[in-house]
Ligand code: SF4
């Protein structure tokens with residue numbers, strides 16, 4: 001039986017009363033202006049499949065896969081329908097009933113979950129990029145993704161990480177969940193996170209065996225891999241007996257916190273999640289809410305105007321909006337400017353940008369227009385995926401802005417200018 | 418429809434603007450009601466010429482055309498229950514001209530109400546009609562239904578803000594009626610006739626709208642009561658003291674609780690009724706008005722009287738109000754919304770009658786009211802999969818409508834007739850009036866292809 005027909009799932013599909021309030025909030029709908037791409041339409045089609053009224057056609061697959069998982073619909077639904085979760089459920093149904101295509105299966109099943117293979121892929125890609133792509137400008141952008149702008153580390157962060165000295169009585173024992181993208185492409189940012197935490201008196205452990213958080217697999221309905229990764233990560237961090245688990249990636253943070261929801265009926269994992277998910281914090285959340293640090297000193301003599309982009313998985317996924325803004329408002333010497341539509345998706349959304357380049361470009365272009373309106377010198381965000389998407393687009397559009405991860409503004413060891 | 422007809426349409430709008438996929442037909446079969454009916458083809462025109470060509474062809478072939486905006490309507494009006502063409506206006510979504518000096522804006526019908534507001538606000542202007550669905554609904558749809566909203570107590574409904582339009586008739590002819598002037602000396606006012614015509618008289622392609630300067634100040638008050646009667650009396654008394662608030666919205670206990678579930682604002686879950694009152698105007702006038710309103714509330718045993726302290730608080734209160742209809746669906750999977758208007762002083766009577774009906778049929782019924790206008794939205798909660806219950810819902814609603822009429826009220830305040838309220842029309846209008854209306858419809862749409870048989874059975 002399809003999971004769509006399981007009683008509790010089927011009931012959820014029937015909670016949409018078709019008021020249409022969610023439709024305009026869906027960025028993908030806004031590009032098509034066709035109901036099928038709006039949340040209400042997607043839900044209607046999922047229900048049609050559940051009711052046996054519609055086959056799992058290729059058009060249906062396109063509708064189900066062309067969702068950013070940005071959670072706008074869920075936040076805007078007065079009836080409390082969680083549109084993005086229902087789309088996720090439909091993807092799981094598709095993966096089970098039809099299987100995933102090779103283009104998704106390979107990264108989701110083989111590469112991302114496997115630390116060695118993933119490192120190897122990133123490294124090969126680095127060589128390929130440096131030797132083949134870089135000299136030929138026409139290869140710089142693939143399907144609207146500015147791959148030339150993505151830095152790939154020669155050696156990833158976790159392999160080279162040595163815990164820094166801390167004073168005897170550390171305030172917190174912190175487990176640092178780095179995340180694949182930060183590990184392989186933003187090593188310096190990861191070091192900044194460690195330095196800031198250590199300066200605040202924390203002991204920071206970053207176990208090398210940590211694996212992918214499971215977001216990509218979960219997003220495309222590969223529940224087996226998601227479960228495997230979750231089990232591994234939870235055991236690893238639970239055994240270390242850390243006080244908190246901190247991340248600088250919005251999507252990882254969202255997924256780690258969501259282990260508790262995703263596996264609430266999984267008897268083996270349930271207890272592990274209770275210990276694990278409650279400890280997860282976004283870096284800004286941890287600094288502002290738990291450590292209550294004072295940020296008014298300008299730690300890297302930065303001057304100018306900064307603006308902030310809210311990652312979907314932070315603003316809606318984790319309700320973290322005030323902490324990063326407080327940081328940016330409090331730092332002396334810089335001027336914070338709120339960007340119009342700061343919390344709209346940047347268009348990246350993992351593999352979405354590759355499979356739906358037109359929609360993705362159009363959504364990114366709106367972000368670029370909003371960035372221009374701020375006249376800021378720096379665009380700050382809090383998620384490696386958004387960081388790369390924004391950086392790629394800022395560079396492709398030859399805008400003057402520089403992109404920063406928020407932690408860079410708090411790390412005196414970081415030379416920004 | 419025949420394959421040849423579809424390819425003719427394809428030539429008009431181009432490949433990317435036409436769909437016949439089963440999947441897409443499925444998502445154009447509904448609106449915000451429980452009714453259904455799928456079109457045979459969906460077209461998205463991009464300009465007036467395409468609309469005109471589509472209608473000329475439909476006229477020639479006798480194909481039904483159902484014009485649709487965002488499909489948030491509550492009347493079944495945008496359901497293509499006779500098949501044919503769903504003419505979806507979402508791609509005609511530009512603001513074409515603005516003339517702030519004269520307070521006029523020209524827009525295409527697919528512009529979203531909220532997006533028009535967002536465009537105007539930085540210039541110090543706004544467009545007063547504010548249906549609860551304003552974040553989701555189109556201006557074209559608002560005009561087709563003559564939408565109201567909380568603000569219409571002071572500022573009037575959509576009809577008061579439409580100066581003129583370009584539109585296409587049921588024959589394909591393009592006409593311009595009214596003008597971009599604030600004064601339209603037109604003795605046979607066709608513009609007013611078009612507003613609220615529910616897609617049966619023509620398809621709008623450009624709309625000339627009146628906009629207003631944003632008032633200097635406003636104050637928002639939240640008042641709770643131990644009985645709906647006290648709240649209703651407060652409403653009547655405020656107006657009789659000569660104050661016209663911008664809005665006077667009422668929610669009953671059921672709705673207060675639903676709104677609280679969605680927003681978590683800390684609304685009083687035990688209150689029997691809540692009034693959301695807003696006044697606007699020049700700063701110095703407002704304090705006096707608030708004082709009078711407070712006195713009236715106190716005389717009517719207000720439980721708590723609160724003035725919103727920040728713009729953010731005001732926003733939150735309005736979000737609570739605008740989303741409450743959907744929030745109700747948290748209680749039961751389906752709801753059905755009625756739209757009746759009674760003379761203001763009859764508010765307590767109709768609310769009492771609704772409470773009785775709710776008990777008699779054992780169905781939860783919430784009451785939401787634009788109380789200042791006597792416009793009421795009883796919300797009946799049920800489960801559409803339970804056929805027994807659905808039958809009871811219809812009976813309960815029929816009774817509510819009958820009582821509204823017997824109290825000297827009318828049936829549609831602002832949601833239109835569409836399909837849902839057609840059965841009640843005979844009770845409201847005499848046969849002579851209905852005949853006149855039919856003749857008017859045929860004059861605009863001789864073959865009865867435009868949203869056929871909505872509002873009234875016209876027949877071929
Ligand atoms: S999660 Fe985002 S992209 Fe997906 S349906 Fe909802 S609003 Fe649209």
Ligand code: SF4
Pocket residue numbers: 015016017018019020021022023039040043076077078079080081083743
């Ligand atoms: S998902 Fe929610 S907001 Fe969207 S149509 Fe359904 S009930 Fe309305």
